[in-house]
Structures are given as structure tokens and as C-alpha cells.
Amino acid sequence: xxxIRIHDTMSGRDIRLDHDKIGIYLCGVTTYDDTHxxxxxxxxxxxxxxxxxxxxGRQVNLVQNFTDIDDxxxxxxxxEGRDALELSHxxxxxxxxxxxxxxxxxxTSYPQATTxxxxxxxxxxxxxxxxHAYVVDSGVYYSVExxxxxxxxSKKNIRELRSGIRIDPEQDKHDKVDFALWKRTDTKPNxxxxxxxxxxxxxxxxxxxxLKHLGRxxxxxxxxxxxxxxxxxxxxxxxxxCTGLPLARVWMHVGMVTISGxxxxxxxxxxxxxxxxxxxWGPNALRLFCLSGHYQKPIDYTQELLVESLxxxxxxxxxxxxxxxxxxxxxxxxHDEFDAAxxxxxxxxxxxxxxxxxxxxxxxxxxxxxxxxDNANIxxxxxxRMISIFGLHISRPENTEQIxxxxxxxxxxxxxxxxxxADIIRERLHAxxxxxxxxxxxxxxxxxxIMPHNIRH
RNA sequence: GGUGAGGUGGCAGAACGGUUAUGCGUGGGCCUGCAAAGCCUAUACAAGAGGGUUCGACUCCCUUCCUCACCUCCA
Numbered sequence: 001x002x003x004i005r006i007h008d009t010m011s012g013r014d015i016r017l018d019h020d021k022i023g024i025y026l027c028g029v030t031t032y033d034d035t036h037x038x039x040x041x042x043x044x045x046x047x048x049x050x051x052x053x054x055x056x057g058r059q060v061n062l063v064q065n066f067t068d069i070d071d072x073x074x075x076x077x078x079x080e081g082r083d084a085l086e087l088s089h090x091x092x093x094x095x096x097x098x099x100x101x102x103x104x105x106x107x108t109s110y111p112q113a114t115t116x117x118x119x120x121x122x123x124x125x126x127x128x129x130x131x132h133a134y135v136v137d138s139g140v141y142y143s144v145e146x147x148x149x150x151x152x153x154s155k156k157n158i159r160e161l162r163s164g165i166r167i168d169p170e171q172d173k174h175d176k177v178d179f180a181l182w183k184r185t186d187t188k189p190n191x192x193x194x195x196x197x198x199x200x201x202x203x204x205x206x207x208x209x210x211l212k213h214l215g216r217x218x219x220x221x222x223x224x225x226x227x228x229x230x231x232x233x234x235x236x237x238x239x240x241x242c243t244g245l246p247l248a249r250v251w252m253h254v255g256m257v258t259i260s261g262x263x264x265x266x267x268x269x270x271x272x273x274x275x276x277x278x279x280x281w282g283p284n285a286l287r288l289f290c291l292s293g294h295y296q297k298p299i300d301y302t303q304e305l306l307v308e309s310l311x312x313x314x315x316x317x318x319x320x321x322x323x324x325x326x327x328x329x330x331x332x333x334x335h336d337e338f339d340a341a342x343x344x345x346x347x348x349x350x351x352x353x354x355x356x357x358x359x360x361x362x363x364x365x366x367x368x369x370x371x372x373x374d375n376a377n378i379x380x381x382x383x384x385r386m387i388s389i390f391g392l393h394i395s396r397p398e399n400t401e402q403i404x405x406x407x408x409x410x411x412x413x414x415x416x417x418x419x420x421x422a423d424i425i426r427e428r429l430h431a432x433x434x435x436x437x438x439x440x441x442x443x444x445x446x447x448x449x450i451m452p453h454n455i456r457h
Numbered sequence: 458g459g460u461g462a463g464g465u466g467g468c469a470g471a472a473c474g475g476u477u478a479u480g481c482g483u484g485g486g487c488c489u490g491c492a493a494a495g496c497c498u499a500u501a502c503a504a505g506a507g508g509g510u511u512c513g514a515c516u517c518c519c520u521u522c523c524u525c526a527c528c529u530c531c532a
Contacts, residue, residue, distance in 0.1 A: 029532070030531085030532095035532085037532095039532045040532085041532075072531095156459080156460065156528070157459085161528070161529085164459080164528055165528090179529065202530095222532095223532060224531080224532030225527080225532080226531050227531075228527070230527095234529085253532095254532070256526070261524080263525085265530095266530090292469090293469090293470070296462080297462080297470090298462090298463095298526080302468095304469075305481090308469080314494090315495085318494065322495095349471060350471065352479095353471075353479050357479085364495085364497090366495070367495055367496040419491070422490090426492085435493065437493075438488095438492090439488090440488085440489095
């Protein structure tokens with residue numbers, strides 16, 4: 001029960017992870033723009049995985065990087081007349097605003113390329129020394145040919161890669177499949193190095209930072225599917241050439257978020273930012289949306305799926321408040337089926353279904369009047385734990401005593417047939433996002449999350 | 458062209474060698490002072506096509522068609 005199996009892209013098998021301490025390196029974002037729902041999905045998947053592992057008593061070291069120096073950042077900064085590092089750090093700021101709103105737990109650490117220059121230079125030196133990298137005028141390159149396992153992750157072979165490559169005129173690298181470790185440049189931002197001033201290539205920061213923060217081999221290396229090649233393939237080449245050890249026990253890749261079946265991209269203009277979705281649908285519906293499909297498969301972004309996710313969230317809120325008011329203990333309780341779903345290659349789709357079954361069970365009992373303290377205690381404990389693992393957040397009203405008082409007042413009016421007055425109270429509460437559920441033997445109140453644009457659907 | 462994933466009922470989308478997925482939608486009903494919310498019930502040739510293995514396949518094997526992703530910007 002406490003073992004979890006995760007599908008490993010490298011071996012194509014599900015691998016058991018039963019260490020007490022779990023090290024995870026998650027490839028985060030390049031900070032040259034706001035994040036979109038695709039980033040959000042990957043990060044939410046790992047946030048829930050982390051919460052689940054911690055719930056099982058594992059100690060999780062989640063390291064998520066920010067690529068804060070990159071050609072795209074520089075281009076963007078030039079276009080806006082801003083300093084590149086100022087720009088990238090302002091987007092890190094915005095990243096945290098968005099993901100705090102999304103109730104994503106802060107990672108254990110968020111290393112950045114620009115604060116790991118020494119480590120990056122050290123690892124490049126190591127690669128040059130061992131003959132896996134070479135120095136030319138334009139910088140330092142990794143010799144793909146020198147690494148016999150190149151292509152193992154993405155199932156590619158070097159010859160085919162070579163034949164597919166476009167001509168890049170200004171490259172003086174030996175082999176067109178080679179990739180940059182250090183790009184020599186005199187324009188800022190740049191850093192000093194044994195090979196002249198310049199900037200690191202995209203992949204090397206992750207090798208340097210994962211080595212520093214997680215050691216030579218760690219449990220899970222993750223990111224979006226689109227990082228398999230070249231990013232993760234190159235990381236493996238760099239790290240293995242240095243340490244001689246496997247980089248990660250499990251390579252875990254999250255499927256893309258598509259729009260009308262196609263990947264989001266700037267050129268198609270179909271980007272949905274995390275922020276805009278958050279503004280419209282709130283954090284909880286967005287989280288449920290991102291968890292609604294199996295993490296390995298694509299999810300198609302549609303209005304309907306968001307509506308479904310929001311509906312489920314509304315039912316969960318009601319369920320939670322019904323149980324909370326019926327139960328007299330509020331401890332969390334394990335629901336075995338739920339854990340079995342998550343342990344089996346992190347099947348959040350199945351886990352949500354099981355949560356939905358529990359919500360229905362509560363509705364059934366509430367309708368039938370068969371919900372008593374003892375079963376409410378158990379169901380409350382289960383729901384509360386599921387909500388917590390999914391990282392959902394139940395909103396709270398300001399003054400519950402006032403609500404109780406209003407309900408009692410309304411009850412008096414109802415008993416004496418003064419329905420108009422009773423309805424006024426109900427309306428007044430409704431305006432404060434409080435919904436009243438009338439059951440045979442009493443009224444339960446539910447506080448609903450206020451949507452930024454306050455749409456129920 | 459190469460590699461990988463997949464093609465399931467009106468739509469979305471799982472598991473599984475033999476038993477109702479589930480959700481949304483749609484029809485009817487119950488509860489209620491009325492609502493809301495919820496519940497009940499009904500509804501779907503379900504498996505891209507063609508072979509094969511098997512007592513039995515959506516699930517395994519082969520063939521074929523189609524979709525998507527990646528092939529140095531990518532979460």
C-alpha cells in the first residue's frame with residue numbers, strides 16, 4: 001500500500017519507489033513570459049504527487065528550477081528595452097503569484113541558472129577534461145558522439161538525427177548534433193569563464209543544479225513530454241558522462257494540454273495563461289481540470305471540461321460542509337481505493353472518480369436521512385484527506401455564528417408559515433455565497449468559493 | 458521518413474482476458490412551503506477496419522487506415 005509505481009519513460013516500465021526520502025527534480029519554466037495552462041498542468045501534477053508522497057510519510061525534496069537566462073529572455077528584454085535579468089526576475093515574481101493562488105506548495109528549492117554559474121562552469125570543465133566536450137571559437141560544445149547511450153531516453157539514433165538537422169551557418173561545432181554548453185559572447189548579460197565571457201547553454205544548468213541539490217542519482221526527474229528531446233536527453237548525456245551513474249530512477253513526463261486537439265503555441269495564438277484561467281474559473285476548478293485526465297495523456301482544453309470541473313468542485317464544497325456539520329470528529333481517514341489509484345502510476349483520473357463516488361454516497365445518505373454522526377465522521381475524514389492531497393482549498397465564511405443565528409431565525413419564520421421573511425433571509429445569505437440545504441431534520445449551510453468573475457457556470 | 462502515444466457509446470474519458478466504468482448531455486420521477494442542492498430511474502449497435510490466438514477479447518498477436526506529439530523554441 002505504501003509503495004507507489006510510476007511509469008518510467010526510459011525503460012517503458014512502471015518502477016516502484018519505496019525510499020523513505022524521495023528526491024524529485026522538476027524542470028520548471030523559462031521566465032520570459034507568464035505561464036500558461038500547460039505549465040500549470042505539469043506543476044500541479046507534481047504538486048499532488050508530492051502531497052501524496054508526504055501524506056504517506058515520505059520525505060520529499062522537490063527541486064524545481066527557473067531558467068532565468070536564455071536567448072528568449074534576452075530577445076524579449078531587447079524588444080521591450082528592459083534588462084534581461086530584471087525581466088526574468090519579474091516573471092519569477094509573477095510565477096509565484098500565480099502558483100500561490102493555485103495553492104501549489106512551494107518547492108523545497110527553486111534554483112536558478114544565474115546563481116549557479118560556478119557549478120555550471122565546474123561541470124563544463126569536467127566534461128572538457130574527460131573529452132566529452134570541446135572548445136571552439138563560438139564556445140564549448142558537447143560531443144554527442146562521445147556518449148554511447150545518447151538517444152536512450154527519446155529512442156533516437158544519432159545518424160537519423162544528423163540527417164534531419166537544418167544547416168546552422170554560424171556554428172563551428174564539429175558535428176551538427178552537438179549542442180552548446182557555453183555560448184561565448186561579449187554582450188551582456190554574460191559571465192566570465194575559462195573559455196571567455198559568455199552564457200551557459202540551456203541544458204547544462206539542470207545537470208549542474210540537480211547534481212548540487214539532489215546528488216548524482218535521484219528518484220524522479222520530471223517535466224512536460226516535450227522536454228524528452230532534446231532537453232532531458234542532453235541532461236542525461238552531460239550528467240552521466242560526469243558521474244557515470246544514472247541521473248534518475250524514474251523519468252516522469254506529463255502530457256500536453258491541447259486546444260482543439262493541437263498543442264498550444266505562440267504561433268497559433270492559442271495560449272491560455274494560468275492567470276486568465278484563474279481569473280475566470282478559480283484555483284480549485286483549474287486544479288481538478290488538470291488532474292481530470294491521466295497525467296501521461298494529453299488533455300484538451302475546452303469550456304465544457306472546465307464547467308465539469310467547476311461543477312464537481314461545487315458538489316465537493318457542499319459535501320464537505322454537510323459532513324463537517326454532521327461529524328463530531330474531524331480527523332482525516334485513508335480511503336484505500338483512492339490510495340490504490342494514486343499508487344498505480346498516479347492515476348488521478350481514477351482517484352477523482354473515487355472521490356466523486358464518495359460525494360455521491362454522501363448525497364444519497366443525506367437525501368435518505370441516513371447520515372449520522374458515526375458515518376459522517378468516516379466520510380468527512382476521507383473527503384478531507386482527498387481534498388488535501390489534491391491541494392484543493394475550501395473557502396470559509398467570516399462569521400459562522402451569524403449564519404447559525406440566521407438559519408434559526410429562518411426556521412422560526414418557516415414554522416409559522418412566514419415564508420416571505422424566511423426567503424429574505426435565504427436570499428441575504430445567498431448574496432454572501434452561502435447556500436442553504438434543507439433536509440428533513442434540519443438545514444445545512446454551505447459556503448462557496450467566490451469566483452473572481454462570479455459566474456456559477 | 459524515424460520515434461513514441463493513441464483510436465471506446467451524442468461528447469469527454471478509464472479499467473480489465475469473461476461481470477454496469479464514470480462524468481457531461483438527454484427523458485421521466487422523488488424530496489421541498491416554494492426554491493436551491495441532492496437523490497432515484499431511463500437512455501447509448503460502445504469499441505477505426507480486417508484477420509488470428511482463446512471456451513471467451515475493447516483488453517493479447519499480426520496487417521492496414523487514421524489522429525496527435527517529438528525530431529535542437531517548447532511544460
